[in-house]
Amino acid sequence: MVIEEETRDSYDIAIVIPTLNEEGGIATTISAIKEAIGTKYSFKIVVVDGLSTDKTVEIARSMGAKVIRQRRRGYGDALQAGFYFVDTKLKTTVTVMMDADGTYEPKDIAKMADIIISQEADFVIGNRFANMGKDAMTRTNRIGNKALSSIARRLLKIKVSDSQCGLRAFRSDLANIFYNSTLGMPFATEMLTVINMYHIRIKEIPTSYYKRIGETKLSPVQDGTRILGTTLRLMRDTRPLSFFGSIGMIMIAIGTILGTMVLIEYLTTGSVRRLPTTILSVLLIVLGVQTISLGLISDMIKNKNYDKRVFFSE
C-alpha cells in the first residue's frame, strides 16, 4: 500500500473530461486548459471516453492527456469512472470536471482550485446564467435548466442557481463519496444531493458559458424528463417524510374540501345526494393518512440506513 502511494503521480489538479465523439472540441479544450492554468498549478487531464468512433481518443492521447475507457454508458458513469481513477491511481488535491466541447471557460478552473486549496469551500460549482454567451444555450434549454434548478432547490434543498452546470471542482479526498455513495449513480443533481447529505461546504461562482463546438449528446426533452424523475426519486430517498407527507396532505386537503361541500349540502337541505363525492372524500382522507404513515416508516428506515461517514475541514 505504502509503495503504491509513493509511485502515484502527484498533481495539484486532476481535470476529468467525459467524451463521446468530441473530435471537434477536444483539442481546443485541452490546449485552452494548458494555456489558462500555465504554471500556476500542476495538473493532469483525464479523458474518460465512452467508446468514441471518431478521433477523440487519438487527439487526447497525442496532447498528453491520460485516456481511460468507461465500461458502461452515460455521462454520469463516465464521471464516476474518472473520479475513481483519480482517487485510486493519482495523488491530487483538487478534482475538476468539465465538458470537451469548449462551452466552459478554462480560466475558471484555477479560480475554483484557489477556493478549494485555501479551504474556503470543499466543493465549487459554476453558475452559467451569470455570464451566458449569446446563443450559448437554446431558449428551451435555458428555460428547462432554470426550471430544473428551481425544482431542485425546492424539493431537495440544494442551494445552487444552476444545478446542471458541468463545471465543478472538489477536494479530491471527497471523490469516493461521488462514486461510492448510497444513492447509486451520482450525476449532476445526485452529486449535489450527496453534498447536502454530508454537509459538504459548497460555493457557487459565476462562470462563462460559450456556444458548443460539435453536436450535443443530450436530448432536451428526454434528459429533462429523466432529470425531473431523478429529482423526485432523490426527494423520496433523502426526504421521505416531506415527500410522502406533502402528497398525503394534498389528498387530505382535497378530501376535506369535498367532504365540507357534502356537509354544507346536508346542513342546508337535510339530505346527502352526492354519494360519489362522499365516497371520494372519505377515500382521499383515508389514503392521505396512509401515505403520511408511509412517510413516517420511510423516514425511520432512512435514518437507520444513513451512511455515517464523516468529513472535516481544517
Ligand SMILES: Nc1nc2c(ncn2[C@@H]2O[C@H](COP(=O)(O)OP(=O)(O)O)[C@@H](O)[C@H]2O)c(=O)[nH]1
Ligand atoms: N464518456 C462519455 N462521455 C459522454 C457521454 N455522453 C456525453 N458525454 C460527454 O459529456 C460532456 C457533456 O455532454 P454534452 O453533450 O456537452 O451535454 P450538454 O453540455 O448538456 O450539451 C461532453 O464532453 C460529452 O462528450 C457518455 O455516454 N460517455
Ligand SMILES: [Mg+2]
Ligand atoms: Mg456540454
